Amino acid sequence: MESVTSPAITELRKTPLNALHRRLGAKMVNFDGWDMPVEYPSSGGLIAEHKAVRNSVGVFDVSHMGDIRIRAGHKPGGAVAAVQHLSMNDASLLAIGQAHYSAMLYPGGTFVDDVIVHRLGEEDYLLVINAGTREKDIRWVRENTKNFDCVVEDLSDAYTQLAIQGPRAVDVAQKLTDANLRAVKNYWFTHGAVCGLKNILVARTGYTGEDGFEIYVPSDRLTSEEVWTKVMEAGREFAIVPCGLGARNTLRLEAKMALYGHEISDKINVWEAGLGRYCKMEKGDFVGRTALERAQAAGLTRTLAGLEMIDRGIARDDYRVYSEAGEAVGVITSGSPSPTLGKNIALAYVPPALAAVGTTLYVEIRTQKCRAQVVPTPFYKRPKKAAEPQTAKTV
C-alpha cells in the first residue's frame, strides 16, 4: 500500500486553529500549500462527518479562505464600479446585508477564481476567495482596480472563518449570538455579538449544499480557539462534530458546487461550467464579457455533466471518459463515492451531444472501462424547509 499522506513540509501555511486540530488528532494534509485537517478520526471519520452535516450539524475551519475588501475612495461610486468590472454577477443588485456567488474572469472568459461577494455597506464589499488562489486573486484585484477610485484591502489573515453547516446549524449558531439568525435569509448576512465578541460577520452561506452559517472572528489563536470551543459546546446537544476537507469535498460535490482547479479554471469558461445564471451579460462591461459573448455565439464544445457509475468502480479526478463508440470524449473533474446516495458519482466535461440525462458513457478506471450514466444534477438537493411547527391538532 502506498502512503496516502504526503510527508510534512515545514513551509506549509497554518490557520490559527492548526494546533487545535492536531490536539484533536485530525489527519492533516497539504491542501494548496495549507496544512489542513482532512478528517477527524475522533469525529468518526469522513463518512460520519459528511452524514453529521446532512442530518444534523458539523463545523469546519475554513480560515484558509481569503478575504478582500473593496471600499470607496474619495468620491462615491468607485467601489461598486470596481466590483462590477471585476466580477461577472451584478453587484449593483445586492442590498446591504446581501451576498451572492460570482466569479472573477480573465479577458478570455475563463476563471481567475469564484468568489462570494458580500455588500457590507453602500460602498463597501467583501469578496471571499479560495485559499489556493489567494495571492493571484489579490494581485488581480489590485491590477484591475487601478483605474477605479477605490481602496483594496487584503484581510485574508485578519479572520478565522468557521463554517457551521447542517439542518441544525441555525440552532447552534443562534445560541452564540444576540442577532436574530432565523431572520437572516439564505445568502444574506448580519453583524452581531458572537461569543461576547462585538460586530462579528455572520453569513448564511456555505459550501455543503446544506443550510448553514459562516462566521468571521478575529484571527488571534486564543480568540479562535475560544470560539471553536463555544461552537462545540453549543452544538453538543445536536451531536456536532468537527469536519475536515474530505467531507467538505464530498458535500460540495453532491451539491454540484464548483471547485477551483477542477470544475473551473483558467482553461474553462463560464458557459462550459454551467454557471451562466451567475453571469449578468446585460449589466454592462466587465472583464471577460467580450470573450463570453463570442463564445456564446460560437456554441459549446463541452459541458459539465453529472455521472453515476453503473459498473463497480469509483471514478476519480482526471480519469478519462469514453463514448459508447470507444472514443475519448472527456475527463472527470471530480469523482467520489457519495456518502448520502451510496453511489459513486462524478462530474466530467463532455461534448453537449453526450451530456443528455440517460446517456451511457465509460470511465477508464486503471485498465478497465467502466459503465456510467449521465444523471440530473445536483446529485443531492436539500429537502425543502419544513413549515414552521403548527399548533398541534389531534386527529
Added chain:
Amino acid sequence: MAYPKEYRYTKEHEWIDLKGNVATVGITDYAQHELGDVVFVELPKVGYKTITGKSFGTVESVKAVSEIYSPVAGEVMEANTALQNTPEKINTDPHGGAWLVKIRIANPAEITGLMDAAAYEAYIADKGKEASA
C-alpha cells in the same frame, strides 16, 4: 491494535501470514487508519500470478486509491470476495477477517527479508514522528 507476532510486514504496509507455502496477505491497521473509511476493494482472480513488488489489487477509501503490492511471487489460491460487499471490514478487522488473498508462494524464503512485528512497529512509529514534525 496489536500487530500479530507470527506475521511479517512490508514497508508498503501489507502483512503476510505464512503457513507452509501459503501466504495470507492483508493490509495493516496502520494502513487502514491512514486510508480512512474503506469503501471499495478490487481483488485478483484465483490463478492470478503475483509478482513481488507489483500491484495485484486496490483498496479505496472515499478520498484515496491505494494499490496493494504483492510481498511475494506466487499464485492466488483464494480471494476474500466477501469484502466486495463489506469493504468496511478492512477498517474494523484488518489483521483477521479482512485478509485480502491467499497466495501459494513459489519461494517461502522470500519472506525472510520482511519485517517482524517489532521492526514494523518501530517503522510506523518513525513515520508518525515524521508526520507530526
